[in-house]
Amino acid sequence: MTEKILINARIIDPSQKMDTIGSVIIDKNGKIKLIGKDVKKSDASSSAEIIDIKNNILIPGIVDMKAFVGEPGYEYKENFRTLSHAALAGGVTSIVTMPNTKPLIDNVSMVDFIIRRGRDKASVNLFPSATLTRDIEGKQMTEFGLLSAKGIIAFTDVIKAVQNTKTMSKIMDYASDIGVLIMQHTEDYELSKNGCINEGEISTRLGLDGISYIAEKIIIERDLSLLNEFPCRYHINQISSKESLEVIKRNKENGLKFSVGVSINNLSLNENDIGDFKTFLKVSPPLRLEDDRLALVEGIKSGLIDVIVSDHTPEDEEGKRLPFAQAATGAIGIETLLPLALEMYHNETLSLDKIIQALTINPANILRINKGTLKKGSNADMCIFDLDAPWVIKADNLKSKSKNTAVEDRKVQGKVLMTFLNGELVFKSQ
């Protein structure tokens, strides 16, 4: 690989508090050699390839803490190759993959498989997670130590919270000693049973079982109480309501250490968008009121929410063309994560810096990986985008194998132009 110099870039790297017009030099090993406004062409070797960024924005490659890849077991929904293509087209270079595959990733042999398979087929950085409990049953914790040693980055039951308080307390106690990261889907199973959308006027009108915000709040309250006793690395996957934020605020103010994520779905949609039974908007946690959405945006601004995830959940058409209650839950989103996040900049609710932070360095710090930054010496994973370019989201143009986008026909501003992985240009928009 030859050296590269990217010139005339507006570099935004919150990990270095950098927002400047400048250049980036990538060395022969695909690492950042120099970065900043003072970097000159003459700093690069004479043979270096020059790429003009034309004042577009250059950020660290996005780190998505929650995406589902269909392998193994659901290859018809998504595979490593299609997920990689979708990710890179969306400027995402690092992905935490979910373990609710078939079979589940809850033992060491599955980890070997997934890592080997990912290495062969994927063209992004993959960080597999394993289940928190065997068979996602919430009863027996998985082998945190052995699985971590094999390369598991975090533990999560993805779609379920551990319901039994005693089990959860043991998990946190044990995890606090080994230092593994727990990512909890905070939803009380009994309270949310059969529920498919937010409990409120819309669920009453559509005649669907609702999921109250209490289902989420009660697990957060419980877990944070436990966390006080058993301080471990604890992350709330996705919150959806303003009531949850109040609990989080109180606990963060009391000095409790934990991190919080939110799905781009809950930031860019509300329950009214479900309209006349649009099953593509059936997501978990459910879309809630506009008030909740606004509170979540505010939560990112105030730092109560650390991370924005795509919650990329590919589902085939069969699974969605069913009566709402029976339809599959989830929406794809890895490719549309950045443009939807940029909406909050364009409508002046969030600064660019906050958005980029929640997509890059914050998740990297929580995961304790050397990603989401363009500091000298780090891998040159980068996303370059045109902040203002308008386009219309069309499922057919998205690269995921499944086309269940929740934002079909949405007009967005902000288009990924190029994505670099380890200094290599791996995506270029047409």
Next chain:
Amino acid sequence: MAVNKNTLAIKDQPKHLLGIQNLSIHEAKSILEESKTFIELNRSASKKLEVLRGKTQINLFFEPSTRTQSSFDLAGKRLGADVMTMNVANSALKKGETLMDTAMTLNAMHPDIIVIRHQDSGAPNLLSQKVNCTVINAGDGRREHPTQALLDALTIINRKGKIEGLKIAICGDILHSRVARSNIYLMNMLGAEVNVIAPKTLMPKSIERLGVKSFTNMKKGLDGCDIVMMLRLQNERMQGSFLPSKREYYEFYGLTPEKLKFANKEALIMHPGPMNRGVEIDTKLADDINVSLVKEQVELGVAVRMACLKMYCKK
């Protein structure tokens, strides 16, 4: 001149009756007007018309039903349609065939009308997107049961002469009731004032946003009401965590002659059936022809369904 294909396509689209929510006040009123013309016919010796001769009507019932199903069956036959009833509760769908597959299969047989009853809210809407015939909702989940509300309205009009200005109480398991929802929309639309009465656990969230007043106390809720609609309380709700016991429910929400006194002197009772005597309604009261409209509801149900079939079937 070139034919505008788009306009043609729109004209070709069948009309569906999916819920009261989708109706305009004009449509609702014309269905009721049309229904009136069938009341006498149904009471006469010769009940058969030829309005839907040559048309095929399929009753697709995913949930067991006695009165709605037989009512639609009769209505179609009296209009001269060929009526086929499929009880899907124990057929292909049990074998894993989806609603969509069934829809496509039936569609291939060129029906003109499909009447559907399904346990999932929104199923008729989904069906209507996939077939090119008229879809009539005969009850979906807990969302809507439009023909029930229309027959209730017709029954009230028949007795009271109008709906506008009346005060109507709907009492019982509002949470799980499609009848309640459709009636709330229709009675509001026709100018009535609607009270809903239920224990808190059986009251849907934000129900007031549908334009009703909600009460947990029957005395307050029935005050000044001209019509008292009782809803069926399904037995399985008793075993869940909704209510402490049948006895306690009857004590506070069962309609008895004493509780009926809270309503207007001339108040009439309605029930969509089937009734749980001694659970939501006193058995003598249910049979009292001076106050109970239950039999009339069933009778006028056929007339309303005839009107709907006639008006919605593609010519």
